[in-house]
Amino acid sequence: MVKAVVGEESQLQLAEDRLSRSSEPAQVGLVIGKLNSALDRGFVFDLVPTQNDAGQPACSVLEPAKDNKKKGWKSKSQTSDSSSNLVIDKDWVAEHARQVSRMMVGGIKVVGIYVWASEAAFKNSTMVLCQTVKGVAEAASTLEDELDVRLLIHICYSPRRWTCRNCTLSSNITSSSLRPCDFKMGRVLTSLQTFKCLYNFDLRLPIYQEKTSKSETLVDFLCNGISNYVKELQGAKAVIDGNLVVNDEACTTEGLHEVELLLPFMKDMYIEACSQKDVVGVVNFTGSLCSFSFLNSKEPISQAVADIKDDIIRSLRSRLDIICDEADEDPGPIDNGIKEAGNDLASEKPVSQLVLHSLRKNCNLSLPRRVFVPWLAGTYICDYLQPSETLEVLKDHCVELMSMEAPNDASKILEPEEEAIRVSTRSFWDVVIPYCSTSSSTQEKNIEITGKENSQKTSKSPSLYFVAAVIILLLSVLVGFVFVRKS
Numbered sequence: 001m002v003k004a005v006v007g008e009e010s011q012l013q014l015a016e017d018r019l020s021r022s023s024e025p026a027q028v029g030l031v032i033g034k035l036n037s038a039l040d041r042g043f044v045f046d047l048v049p050t051q052n053d054a055g056q057p058a059c060s061v062l063e064p065a066k067d068n069k070k071k072g073w074k075s076k077s078q079t080s081d082s083s084s085n086l087v088i089d090k091d092w093v094a095e096h097a098r099q100v101s102r103m104m105v106g107g108i109k110v111v112g113i114y115v116w117a118s119e120a121a122f123k124n125s126t127m128v129l130c131q132t133v134k135g136v137a138e139a140a141s142t143l144e145d146e147l148d149v150r151l152l153i154h155i156c157y158s159p160r161r162w163t164c165r166n167c168t169l170s171s172n173i174t175s176s177s178l179r180p181c182d183f184k185m186g187r188v189l190t191s192l193q194t195f196k197c198l199y200n201f202d203l204r205l206p207i208y209q210e211k212t213s214k215s216e217t218l219v220d221f222l223c224n225g226i227s228n229y230v231k232e233l234q235g236a237k238a239v240i241d242g243n244l245v246v247n248d249e250a251c252t253t254e255g256l257h258e259v260e261l262l263l264p265f266m267k268d269m270y271i272e273a274c275s276q277k278d279v280v281g282v283v284n285f286t287g288s289l290c291s292f293s294f295l296n297s298k299e300p301i302s303q304a305v306a307d308i309k310d311d312i313i314r315s316l317r318s319r320l321d322i323i324c325d326e327a328d329e330d331p332g333p334i335d336n337g338i339k340e341a342g343n344d345l346a347s348e349k350p351v352s353q354l355v356l357h358s359l360r361k362n363c364n365l366s367l368p369r370r371v372f373v374p375w376l377a378g379t380y381i382c383d384y385l386q387p388s389e390t391l392e393v394l395k396d397h398c399v400e401l402m403s404m405e406a407p408n409d410a411s412k413i414l415e416p417e418e419e420a421i422r423v424s425t426r427s428f429w430d431v432v433i434p435y436c437s438t439s440s441s442t443q444e445k446n447i448e449i450t451g452k453e454n455s456q457k458t459s460k461s462p463s464l465y466f467v468a469a470v471i472i473l474l475l476s477v478l479v480g481f482v483f484v485r486k487s
Contacts, residue, residue, distance in 0.1 A: 106293030
């Protein structure tokens with residue numbers, strides 16, 4: 001449980017002014033910040049309102065019927081009844097949290113919800129509020145949630161005051177699910193330290209022979225591979241500004257801090273996989289991505305490293321989720337960079353439905369690339385662009401999801417990932433050479449599914465070794481003959 005929460009005074013004051021000027025009797029939205037279990041503290045950076053497709057709030061006040069009149073929706077000035085209730089579109093708030101969480105970087109997360117309502121409406125709606133918080137937590141989950149709580153901030157307009165509560169994410173929601181915590185406003189954003197990591201990855205995932213009737217899609221296979229990679233990444237050592245991180249000391253220097261992750265030496269999974277009888281192919285998932293993390297001055301430097309690692313995994317998952325979402329929106333033929341040589345199967349079927357073991361010909365898939373947008377006080381949020389999309393799409397996402405204007409100056413938008421991560425596949429019906437070359441270019445950002453290659457290479461290797469042996473023998477004889485004549 002979080003014992004104390006500090007909110008960014010400048011942003012929360014702007015949010016309060018915006019709410020007080022509106023005529024809405026109630027509003028619900030997302031709390032953006034960070035929770036730290038070691039410090040038992042929470043930090044709130046900003047409040048983002050949730051709106052539906054029509055631009056209307058996802059929360060309203062329902063007044064009870066009186067004097068045989070039909071119940072209806074009333075304005076803020078009319079919501080004084082002690083039995084009024086809040087009506088919240090919980091699914092819409094959860095979906096908003098899912099999409100906003102993709103735009104967060106390391107150290108910045110969706111940590112709860114806020115509600116703008118009267119005291120009576122809040123007290124009569126604790127169950128629906130807790131259900132909404134739980135839905136948001138599930139939609140915007142992280143790799144390791146050490147805290148089983150999220151924040152519920154209530155902004156009461158009569159009388160005007162802020163209160164913050166811990167909402168326990170238990171399976172059974174009861175009246176004890178909400179517990180109060182200390183809340184105050186201060187300066188949080190200006191004390192954040194910035195960490196940046198350019199991470200090169202090379203995942204080689206064996207594809208085993210299908211033993212069940214259940215077919216695995218390409219996206220599911222990649223998601224499972226990323227999940228298995230988590231433990232390996234968490235064991236990586238970190239070098240910050242050229243110094244190995246060995247303790248939990250605080251970061252005292254200003255400016256941008258460069259982070260490099262050092263993974264332990266691992267066995268070559270490609271060679272190991274090719275030697276197994278039930279392996280029909282290998283997925284080579286390679287490329288590089290950019291990650292940012294923001295650390296509070298009270299947190300140890302090891303927390304920045306943990307946030308970087310969490311951000312890397314979430315970024316890889318987000319790219320796959322975006323492709324699946326776009327395919328689900330348009331189940332017909334889509335142009336997301338999928339191409340299959342000599343076969344129109346891939347262009348007719350969304351990538352989320354492509355069955356891994358049915359891919360027999362070459363196909364290419366471009367994954368979205370990550371761009372960074374300036375946010376608050378030198379921090380960044382991110383978005384993902386398909387190869388065919390421009391920065392105009394990013395501006396629309398900022399308005400719709402974050403209620404903010406993206407900068408008109410394109411030079412302020414960071415694009416460190418120059419090329420998109422790609423998927424290329426080869427036939428599964430070739431033969432894999434047990435000792436095939438494992439060299440791969442880390443500069444090429446692609447996923448390469450390699451089937452068993454033609455065994456013609458095996459017939460070339462013995463002849464090559466024979467020719468080399470003959471040449472070495474002739475050279476030895478020639479050198480010996482020269483020495484004999486000199487003697």
